[in-house]
Amino acid sequence: MAAEITYAEVKFRNASLSAEVKAPPKKKDCDHHTQKYPPWLPWLISLLLLLVCITLIITLFVSHFSHNQEELKTLPQNATEWLCVSVMPPSKGRGWMCCPMGWRFFQKSCYYTSTDSMTWNDSKKNCTGMGSHLVVIDTEDEQVFLSAWLKEEIRYMRKDNYYIGLSAQNVGQWHWVDKTPFNVTAVFWRIGEPSNVEEEKCVVIHWKEKKHWNWNDLRCDIRSPRICEAAAITV
Template identity: 35%
Template sequence: MVQEGELQGRGKAMWGSQVRLWFVAVACIALLSACFIISCVVTYHFTYGKTSNRLSELHTYSSLTCFSEGTSMTEKVWGCCPGTWKSFGSSCYLISTELNFWKKSEQNCVGMGAHLVVINTETEQNFIVQQLNKNFSYFLGLSDPQGNNNWQWIDQTSYTENVRFWHENEPNFSAEECATIVFWNHRGWGWNDVFCDSKRHSICEMKKIYL
């Protein structure tokens, strides 16, 4: 016969084994929960972090104008620009009416979370010129800092691989190290090299905010 003490010992052993099993189960659940939470935080950071940063950069604007740009897997995608900016493609554009030097114009754009415009396609240029006044010229984000015909876009876009819309026989003077877009009778809109310390209007460009 099994002695009472032996039964008690077996009961305690079984109870201890169950406790250990419960402890392991609880620990696994806690670990899985922690992994899930960390995964959510990381996903949120990468998915929404950039948008939040962009929105905080643009906190000075009183309003945003948003347009539906198709749908993602689960919801609509909205592309937004500050209320006074023009929307085209993945960018927003502001036509500045202030007259400034090239460097000051770029600083003003940067202060708004943008840069002087970089023109990548003929379609983009055609859109931009529709917003411009034919009586003025406008600084582009294109310059030749050394005056050796090594033109550079402000956002590091490759000039050699990018489109170019210079007026005929332009650029033509090494001391004119900044580019503008200007309308010339019988030629239409095109690019021209000018002195960087001449005062011109300008065009700022920023990436859209996607919500």
């Protein structure tokens, strides 16, 4: 007997093999808000900058004035009156050079002739104490000016010699008190001078010469008047 075969009908539904993929939600764009400044802010900043500039100018002016006042106190310290000369053309503003009353002004320097007499070393110390130094002569114009001035002074002083800032540590080796190089082309010795001997190592101006060739070396312990020099004060 043959075996019975049973057939069964099986139906399959089609299934989608691709999975549905959901895209992530888009991010919302950030809102860009422009920051607005008050309209008066630029004016305030400009005003502050202007005030800063004015403050700096005032500070510099006060500092400069105070510095000049300190200089005025040191040339000399006991001076209460000053003689000032205008050195700037009116078109370029104001500029003054000042010397203590009783001093002479010439080419940006102040000069003083003493009424008392001292040795050369004491004369050097005395000028230094007044904020100056024994005169240093390095041009013919300066020598001519001093010679003419001394000829005026002798009507009152009756002094023959005035110490200047020239001396020698070794015979014939002359040097100035302020370290200015000694220029052999700008010297004004009297005829026959300097003696260049061991005993005579300090220099004076001898006013009695007719011309301005009037330097003379002599002993440093001789007591004579002196000429002091200092830079004029600019204000």
